[in-house]
Amino acid sequence: MSETTEDNGQPAKRGLQNRHVQLIAIGGTIGTGLFMGAGNSIHYAGPAILLVYLTIGLFMFVMMRAVGELLYADPTQHTFITFITRYIGNRTGFFARWSYWLTIVFMGMAELTAVAKYIQYWLPGMPSWLIQIIMLVVLTSVNLVAVALYGETEFWFAMIKIVAILALIVTGIIMALTGFKTPVGDVAFSNVWQHLSLFPNGVGNFINAFQMVMFAFVGMEFIGMTTAETDNPRAVLPKAINQIPWRILFFYLGALFIIMTIYPWQKIPADQSPFVMVFQLAGVKWAAALINFVVLTSAASALNSVLFSASRNFYALSFQSKSAFLKPFRKMSKTQLPTNAVLFTALMVGFSAVISVVPAVTNAFSFVTSASTDLFLMIYILILIAYMKYRKSDRYMPDGFLVIAPRVLVPLAIVFFAFIFVTLFFNPDSRVPAIGATLWLVIFGWIASRQPKTLKK
Template identity: 70%
Template sequence: MSKENATVEAGQHKKGLQNRHIQLIAIGGTIGTGLFMGAGNSINFAGPAILLVYAIIGFFMFVMMRAMGEMLYQDPSQHTFIAYMTKYLGNRVGFFARWSYWLTTIFFGMAELTAIAKYVQFWFPDMPNWLIQVIFLVVLMGVNLIAVSLFGEMEFWFSMIKVVAILALIVTGIMMAFGHFQTPVGTVSFMNVFHHFSLFPNGVGNFVNAFQMVMFAFVGMEFIGMTVAETDNPRKILPKAINQIPFRVLFFYLGALFVIMTIYPWRDIPAHKSPFVMVFELVGLKAAAAVINFVVLTAAASSFNSILFSSGRNFYSLAAESRAKFLQPFAKMSKRELPSKAIIFSALIMSGSALISSIPAISDAFVFVTSAATDLFLMIYVLVLVAYWQYRKSPDYMRDGFLMRAPRLFVPMAIVFFIFVYVTLFFNSSSVVPAIGATIWLVVFGLISYFQPKEAVLD
């Protein structure tokens, strides 16, 4: 193998995750705070057609995950899917992807820490924002440093809380529909979803904009690819975890949204109030706001826990594939067989959010940077698919592995779709500036990566 396409063998992580951990983490990984808090806003954009938007995005995310899964199945020893970009697209692309993805997870983690503090202040309004962030950071960093099994157990219960909340919503909605429950805006009925149905109730522009809103509700789904490497039997567990993605999207997202629009006629759902809170208040749960706040707090904590897990392993991978001396200490495992130094370093960088949130001027800039970093996920997903295409042409291609169906059709479609979503960012006033920031990063850091000498990209 040429030096240009050389990769470093993955270090061996502690195999501490069980099948039940992976299955619940896989389910929880598809459910973010956007569903609990932002469903009303997305319904306002597209009406019942939001179901179509979720279904389309869910399908293409499944294509991307199948591509990633096929590569992971062939070589489950890799500690991060970013390694495949180095292996199949070259060190320059790998250099760009490693640093971009790690920085993206860092900013994403900062955003989740900020959200956690806001949710905690629902009960403790006088508690300093920075103190809440530091407490959660220390606790969850400790969880990641003790053992993979402890991380898995915490994620299991975090995911269980989200799943139970959605199941409660769906069961409640079905019972209300069959009982012809009366609300302040009418009778609960499945026909509420189809009443005055229109594919573009607020115009084609808002329908298209709904794609970018919903897209970022799915960000982080790729995390399941990293957890599988921490199991004793990844080739058995990986296909199950990935193949169930369509059913999870169908049930948890489409099911929840359908029930919400069954209870409330979709034109009467307020944009900036959680539909979950509204539903549970209707059935007499006085503490509905507090209950849903607890659910979104666990969702944010779960997301941050996963981000810390991911960023630590990505920085370990970055250090392991580099020859730079200052990175070498981060390429070592602890006695517990964990990338502890990489996790601690990533956590320390994320702790900057505590300072940022206390300075309004910087906080405004931080919102921009975080939004721009989130846009980079679309670039990473495109690179995953391009790397997969090169993998299919390589000697590594495993013809009896976990094969995607009709890749010649679906992979190009998925690449075009992710590019389409990125382009739509430039036609929305709230997303155009971050999109420009992400594009500047792509061009500037992309050129820096491209013009690096072949040997230097690993230095």
């Protein structure tokens, strides 16, 4: 195993192999939203949902290429958030590193809550808090043993999602070619473009679909966190990122196209999983249990990635603060893992188990989780700004892993993410969390402004 030294940290063991990174990248591209929320997305936009996924996929790819170019130039970093501090300044970096870490923690709490809900499908009498503690202990142990075990776990979690989507696509194609009939009509590719309209349910619902789909992609950037612990990162990282568009085209657009082939898009219910409906049509009586298992592994995968990503962010964060409280988190274990950072992150995520037994806190928790998710858009904008400043710095690597047409696509991506954030205020369901995220920006931004301009070594 080769090693790398982070700017402000100890060596990180390179225990992830190419196959781990490739499957982690695929798994990070496919969220539970596809399995459970596809019907709702189609309900909002009809066949135009394909255009929504394609547009967001394009700009997420631009953001990932920017992250990739930064990490390619300096693959020793445990987190791309470091580049915000380096190229924009310590005050903005302070806001970004704490906001991002807390956002990931809240994301982990939400995923842990979801895991308990999915397990209760089979064990309805088991308390949610107990399920959460057991699952958290298991996945924390995975993250503490070796980075290779984390990679192996994510490999198989991702494989389950891939097999489920491939099964859906193959089933749909066979149905279409054999003239299969459903209770609502024939299975035919023409169902997709029959009565085609860009705004079948109005412009407002079309725009709202962007919000829903956007948050299905949140977490894709976690692939960048694996760089410092990957064998030969400058060979592996470009492959993982460059395949993102093809994964989006095949897994997302392919699955949605087949769903609308099987069911006329006007007749797909918003409150049911199309995956369950399709597999039930194919004669799989236990389709609901099957998809529940898939989304369970998807949520567990997201939680596993949260523990990995948040702990690496917290490890890097501990070197960028003078607080005595954070000094213990600078330590690496004998196996070169940030053990203290992993344990502290797991402890924070574990608060969801406490919240689950205090009903009065549940609504507040849902609000904070939704508001923190909106902060991802701010982080994406900041990393793109940092990238633009990197291109003008003396660290710029002209022969590195370069973004395509950066002068055009990067500013467009910034405008696009800002547009998504603004639209949140026009949707009653997303307005309050958006206000919460804005308050976080104002209040924590003011706290960040009180920090030193530059990060002192």
